[in-house]
Amino acid sequence: MGVSDLPIVIHFWARWCNVSKTMLPHFSTGARKLAGRALFAKVETDKEASLAQRYGIECVPTLVVFRSGQEIVRHCGAMTAGQLGLWLQPHLQKST
Template structure:
């Protein structure tokens, strides 16, 4: 891992430099002092999607979901658990496709739940269907190498 990487503040969208060894200490944003990285999913919206995906130094795994989707709701605890498991190596995020239809259309999300792994602002891998926390972590790690 590099000496530092960029982390986008989910609150103010400021780009911050973070030392990997300080992740467990809970780094805060230099601008708004909010938490930069936490062991649970970040909520993505049209306002922060492009910044978080495009400027994050860590890979970002996005769960595209909808509130009416029973498998999405059933998988939510597993996604939270995977966020804790992958904390420090991958940012996990959730995007409500019902609220953010333009982003879902732009990325050709045709069914939910769909998980997309982004690296360097580009899609690296995609998988659909509800997964367990261990399956999510294993799938994500298999695409990081």
């Protein structure tokens, strides 16, 4: 199983949004806990406006999960690290 088989979780956030800034450490904690089962990335929507537009990001924070280049699920709003883990559970690679 290669890295390319892993789902990719992208956290779209904005510096002006307190809710999405509050979620950053939770996202980082979740990413550490789930390392090897998914890839994690953060996108600051103001710096990457074309990317945010391309994926139709209408609120921040928004979490989007991709597998094989296809979006499989998205969530608008903040989550704790625990909620993130539960939400991602069905989409993660099974740990061996």
